[in-house]
Amino acid sequence: MSFLSATLARVKPSPTIAVTTKAKELRAAGKDVIGLGAGEPDFDTPDNVKAAAKAAIDRGETKYTAVDGLPELKQAICDKFKRDNGLDYTPAQVSVGAGGKQILYNALMATLNPGDEVIIPAPYWVSYPDMVLLAGGEPVFVAAGIETGFKLTPEALEAAITPKTKWFIFNSPSNPTGAGYSRDELKALTDVLMRHPHVWVMSDDMYEHLVYGDFEFTTPAQVEPGLYDRTLTCNGVSKAYAMTGWRIGYAAGPEELIGAMRKIQSQSTSNPSSIAQWAALEALTGPQDFIPVNNATFQRRRDMVVDLLNAAEGITCPVPEGAFYVYPSIAGCIGKTSHGGVKIEDDEAFATALLEEMGVAVVFGAAFGLSPNFRVSYATSDENLKEACRRIQEFCAALT
Numbered sequence: 001m002s003f004l005s006a007t008l009a010r011v012k013p014s015p016t017i018a019v020t021t022k023a024k025e026l027r028a029a030g031k032d033v034i035g036l037g038a039g040e041p042d043f044d045t046p047d048n049v050k051a052a053a054k055a056a057i058d059r060g061e062t063k064y065t066a067v068d069g070l071p072e073l074k075q076a077i078c079d080k081f082k083r084d085n086g087l088d089y090t091p092a093q094v095s096v097g098a099g100g101k102q103i104l105y106n107a108l109m110a111t112l113n114p115g116d117e118v119i120i121p122a123p124y125w126v127s128y129p130d131m132v133l134l135a136g137g138e139p140v141f142v143a144a145g146i147e148t149g150f151k152l153t154p155e156a157l158e159a160a161i162t163p164k165t166k167w168f169i170f171n172s173p174s175n176p177t178g179a180g181y182s183r184d185e186l187k188a189l190t191d192v193l194m195r196h197p198h199v200w201v202m203s204d205d206m207y208e209h210l211v212y213g214d215f216e217f218t219t220p221a222q223v224e225p226g227l228y229d230r231t232l233t234c235n236g237v238s239k240a241y242a243m244t245g246w247r248i249g250y251a252a253g254p255e256e257l258i259g260a261m262r263k264i265q266s267q268s269t270s271n272p273s274s275i276a277q278w279a280a281l282e283a284l285t286g287p288q289d290f291i292p293v294n295n296a297t298f299q300r301r302r303d304m305v306v307d308l309l310n311a312a313e314g315i316t317c318p319v320p321e322g323a324f325y326v327y328p329s330i331a332g333c334i335g336k337t338s339h340g341g342v343k344i345e346d347d348e349a350f351a352t353a354l355l356e357e358m359g360v361a362v363v364f365g366a367a368f369g370l371s372p373n374f375r376v377s378y379a380t381s382d383e384n385l386k387e388a389c390r391r392i393q394e395f396c397a398a399l400t
């Protein structure tokens, strides 16, 4: 009998980490590699947030806190939901964890029984399926392809729902595509969910503030108040406030669910770092004016990357509404052979050859459940992006 648990055998290691590791190895071997795999902003945490953390240390806020968050932070989260999303929550309906990741994991652990199904639109953030599997559930993938702007249609959602469906995971703007659902597109999905009262909604709003042009962010419980009692609205400070290393995520939803999540957290990690919680409080209540400034940079980079990728032979790159990713299709490259002699049979072969022959690290689409594509993160400098896209163009031009 294996020493390791049977549950562990159900999950795979993160493919995004595998790509980063390979890029690091090549760099260590002296190769000039540009990484387009980062899942975090390249901006620094704002100074007022850093100062709040230092002040918290100096005040001695270095002890255990309430398991699922400081009362002050929970109140600030309620105020944020009211201000940004028009949602009314009380502090008892709020949970704070070590990143958005822990929040989603706690919710799945707290609710899934063997055989329970979780609907996940594909392409998806790599952690959703494995978290569902770790919690004993069954991921059910529904394709949301390039032809619908990587957005799930109401018909596809309807067809995926069974009596065993427990959750529908919704992520807009999305990792890995950047696609954001308009209010009308989201309403069409919530109309379907209203016909299936046993299905709960886990809305992962991590990229809420990273939206461009006149796109208006909305979240399911806001668009359809009838779903309020069965929606967990998840968010965090990682992306909008450039705080990935601080590890603070949060969610609001029905009290019973929040209590069950607290029970899991109390027997696993207890409270997230007290210092990071005080920093997150400052992030949510302090000045927000750097968000549009950062977004202007992201939008400029998005437009540049989309233009440069569309100029590469065999690549089609739609313009996404938000996040800091694009998810181009390489359908026009499949079946060809690279300059280095690699047959491009799928997106994994494309990404591997691109890394080895041109020194550009991207994550292949199969890792996110939809091929043939790759993900580019444009959370890196303009120079890196320009040079990486030039190399991608050269790579594609040399395919025969």
Ligand SMILES: Cc1ncc(COP(=O)(O)O)c(C=O)c1O
Pocket: 039, 098, 099, 100, 101, 102, 125, 171, 174, 175, 204, 206, 236, 237, 238, 244, 247, 248, 249
């Ligand atoms: C869609 C999505 N949800 C959640 C997370 C988790 O964020 P955190 O770093 O706060 O755990 C990420 C991070 O990459 C993400 O892309």
